[in-house]
Amino acid sequence: xxAFRALTLNRVRASVRDRTALIFTLGLAVLFMVIxxxxxxxxxxxxxxxxxxxxxxxxxxxYLKALGGVNGVTVHSTSHSTAFADLKDDSVAAVLVxxxxxxxxxxxxxxxxxxxxxxxxxxSSSSAIADAVxxxxxxxxxxxxxxxxxxxxxxxxxxxxxxxxxxxxxxxxAYIILFSGVNYVAIGLVEMRVKQIxxxxxxxxxxxxxxxxxxVVGGGLxxxxxxxxxxxxxIWVFGAKNYGSWLLLIPPIVLGTAAFVGIGFLITSxxxxxxxxxxxxxxxxxxxxxxxxxxxxxxxxxxxxxxxxRILPLAWASDALHQVMNDAAGFSAITTDCLVMLAWAVxxxxxxxxxxxxx
Amino acid sequence: xxALASAGRPSSGPPPMLAPSRCRPDGGLRGEMADIDVEGxxxxxxxxxxxxxxxxxxxxxxxxxxxxxxxxxxxxTLEIIEGLRTPDAGSxxxxxxxxxxxxxxxxxxxxxxxxxxxxxxxxxxREAVELFGxxxxxxxxxxxxxxxxxxxxxxxxxxxxxxxxxxxxxSIALALINDPDLVFLDEPTTGLDPQxxxxxxxxxxxxxxxxxTVVLTTHYMEEAERLCDRVAVIDRGRIVALDTPPHLIAQxxxxxxxxxxxxxxxxxxxxxxxxxxxxxxxxxxxxxxxxNPEALLHALLDPTAPxxxxxxxxxxxxxxxxxxxxVRHGTLEDVFLSLTGRSLRE
Numbered sequence: 001x002x003a004f005r006a007l008t009l010n011r012v013r014a015s016v017r018d019r020t021a022l023i024f025t026l027g028l029a030v031l032f033m034v035i036x037x038x039x040x041x042x043x044x045x046x047x048x049x050x051x052x053x054x055x056x057x058x059x060x061x062x063y064l065k066a067l068g069g070v071n072g073v074t075v076h077s078t079s080h081s082t083a084f085a086d087l088k089d090d091s092v093a094a095v096l097v098x099x100x101x102x103x104x105x106x107x108x109x110x111x112x113x114x115x116x117x118x119x120x121x122x123x124s125s126s127s128a129i130a131d132a133v134x135x136x137x138x139x140x141x142x143x144x145x146x147x148x149x150x151x152x153x154x155x156x157x158x159x160x161x162x163x164x165x166x167x168x169x170x171x172x173x174a175y176i177i178l179f180s181g182v183n184y185v186a187i188g189l190v191e192m193r194v195k196q197i198x199x200x201x202x203x204x205x206x207x208x209x210x211x212x213x214x215x216v217v218g219g220g221l222x223x224x225x226x227x228x229x230x231x232x233x234x235i236w237v238f239g240a241k242n243y244g245s246w247l248l249l250i251p252p253i254v255l256g257t258a259a260f261v262g263i264g265f266l267i268t269s270x271x272x273x274x275x276x277x278x279x280x281x282x283x284x285x286x287x288x289x290x291x292x293x294x295x296x297x298x299x300x301x302x303x304x305x306x307x308x309x310r311i312l313p314l315a316w317a318s319d320a321l322h323q324v325m326n327d328a329a330g331f332s333a334i335t336t337d338c339l340v341m342l343a344w345a346v347x348x349x350x351x352x353x354x355x356x357x358x359x
Numbered sequence: 360x361x362a363l364a365s366a367g368r369p370s371s372g373p374p375p376m377l378a379p380s381r382c383r384p385d386g387g388l389r390g391e392m393a394d395i396d397v398e399g400x401x402x403x404x405x406x407x408x409x410x411x412x413x414x415x416x417x418x419x420x421x422x423x424x425x426x427x428x429x430x431x432x433x434x435x436t437l438e439i440i441e442g443l444r445t446p447d448a449g450s451x452x453x454x455x456x457x458x459x460x461x462x463x464x465x466x467x468x469x470x471x472x473x474x475x476x477x478x479x480x481x482x483x484x485r486e487a488v489e490l491f492g493x494x495x496x497x498x499x500x501x502x503x504x505x506x507x508x509x510x511x512x513x514x515x516x517x518x519x520x521x522x523x524x525x526x527x528x529x530s531i532a533l534a535l536i537n538d539p540d541l542v543f544l545d546e547p548t549t550g551l552d553p554q555x556x557x558x559x560x561x562x563x564x565x566x567x568x569x570x571x572t573v574v575l576t577t578h579y580m581e582e583a584e585r586l587c588d589r590v591a592v593i594d595r596g597r598i599v600a601l602d603t604p605p606h607l608i609a610q611x612x613x614x615x616x617x618x619x620x621x622x623x624x625x626x627x628x629x630x631x632x633x634x635x636x637x638x639x640x641x642x643x644x645x646x647x648x649x650x651n652p653e654a655l656l657h658a659l660l661d662p663t664a665p666x667x668x669x670x671x672x673x674x675x676x677x678x679x680x681x682x683x684x685x686v687r688h689g690t691l692e693d694v695f696l697s698l699t700g701r702s703l704r705e
Contacts, residue, residue: 002493003493003494005493006489006490006493006494007490007493007494010479010482010486010490011479013481013482013486014479014480014481014482015481017481018480018481191480192479195477196473196475196476196477197476197477197478197479199443199473199476200471200473200476200477200478201494202443203441203442203443203466203471203473204466204471204491204494204495205463205464205466205467205494205495205496206494207463
């Protein structure tokens with residue numbers, strides 16, 4: 001036990017002191033939160049619109065002024081071609097085209113007109129917001145006159161209470177689980193083997209199982225430590241909220257870590273050099289990162305890709321963490337997630353132990 | 360090939376007769392068990408036979424050297440004795456215990472320095488000593504070991520920032536952390552500068568003074584000559600000779616080598632008949648190995664010889680057979696050359 005404690009402590013201490021590895025795990029996770037914080041955080045939202053004013057009356061001018069007066073909305077009057085170029089390069093959320101005769105229509109002096117609103121194909125959350133704002137202002141403008149003006153096919157704005165930061169925090173927990181497992185266990189263990197450090201430990205009376213489990217447990221503890229730091233930063237610095245139970249976060253975090261530590265351990269068993277371990281680790285981690293709902297919900301992926309991602313454990317870890325933190329789910333909602341991760345942990349660690357090479 | 364083993368305790372006296380037959384390791388000690396008793400050790404890697412039937416014993420309190428070029432099988436042999444590898448055949452007893460059956464019992468009582476061992480990254484010197492201390496049931500106090508090996512100054516440095524010599528001192532300190540009876544040092548001075556090498560030699564002599572048995576491998580013959588009570592010369596997985604360095608030199612290095620630039624009229628091969636001459640190598644420079652250097656010099660300087668000087672003695676210059684003469688005494692390097700026909704270092 002004395003030996004296990006000393007070896008584990010050494011592993012954790014060395015991992016925490018390894019700045020380069022820290023940058024790729026905790027460092028990048030925090031950086032992602034900063035980037036998303038800058039993109040979506042700050043003083044509410046801001047939406048830019050381009051307006052092509054074919055009417056040029058006092059009425060259309062005050063209509064645009066009313067739009068621009070909404071907090072966070074900026075409107076530029078410009079030519080047709082410039083407006084659509086702006087839409088194409090994503091510098092505006094939508095383009096409004098005010099038809100000739102708009103002023104007369106509002107004043108009840110001409111035939112009804114429709115304001116056209118254009119958005120990039122697919123639409124985004126900011127274009128949905130633009131829709132809502134424009135619809136509101138248009139309705140009020142129309143209300144001034146003879147209800148002759150309507151807004152064409154408004155998009156439904158999907159309003160979610162969960163902020164980007166609330167979504168990012170569980171994602172970044174999953175990110176750390178993913179990268180630390182392979183970084184601290186796979187590459188760490190292979191290097192210890194290549195540099196004969198494992199051999200040196202084996203020259204002492206300590207049992208082989210103790211040496212290996214200390215490395216694996218030490219790697220796992222390093223991951224948990226980083227998650228504690230990340231959650232603290234997420235809550236107190238980035239203002240993310242956990243809508244669910246803190247206690248319920250423990251099973252997915254521990255089991256997710258175990259599954260990825262197991263995958264890392266498995267990579268150790270099949271790679272000869274630290275270069276091949278690095279390559280294998282990258283092959284596992286990068287696709288998983290994008291396929292498992294870390295940066296956008298998995299429902300936005302094609303069905304085939306979703307099916308593939310569903311086999312791998314990160315999707316389950318990510319799902320469980322989002323369910324608990326964002327949707328305040330109970331344990332029954334994450335039971336399957338936890339069982340899948342447990343299965344991954346048991347299978348990978350068993351195979352890795354069985355196939356492990358000491359040199 | 361059956362290995363040669365010295366029957367007696369190590370001695371540095373004048374070379375007595377060798378006992379060429381293999382002796383039981385306890386032969387010289389009358390019943391006391393040898394610290395290491397290796398019999399018929401074989402280790403193969405595929406078609407390559409790394410260790411080819413080694414048999415030898417290491418007595419309590421001696422410094423036992425294994426000398427041979429890279430790839431001779433020294434490290435493999437050592438690692439089998441340390442319980443790190445399993446042999447294909449043969450038996451190994453260390454401190455009276457069968458290593459193959461009870462490796463951890465043996466590991467508790469031995470100290471090991473591996474060839475070019477790295478230590479875990481981001482670990483300070485003091486932490487490394489504490490860590491290794493925790494791996495044994497009983498270990499010496501960290502502070503005491505740090506002081507003995509002069510490591511206090513570097514206590515808070517990362518082990519990766521140590522110089523080669525400091526790293527070797529730490530590595531040897533870690534091998535002694537459990538106060539072992541028997542210490543294995545695998546090439547303790549390879550890659551060190553001369554100053555650091557001398558320092559490590561002093562450290563090893565200190566270990567020996569404390570009554571510990573030391574087994575070390577090296578490919579530096581001056582190291583083996585200075586430190587070892589007995590040396591096993593190993594080549595291609597076999598022991599080709601095993602004795603004290605003076606015995607080995609007397610037996611195989613055949614005394615003295617005389618080298619010189621040949622002159623006209625001298626046929627070096629004709630000197631083979633001179634009393635005591637063992638070997639004549641004429642490769643540009645002539646190198647003659649002899650047990651009787653006086654007789655050889657006498658023959659070379661013989662004024663009636665065909666190659667004797669014909670120059671004018673009055674001008675004080677003498678043209679003779681022994682221009683640019685050099686006399687060398689035998690070393691373990693010569694032992695190795697004579698036993699294997701190859702040089703120790705490549």
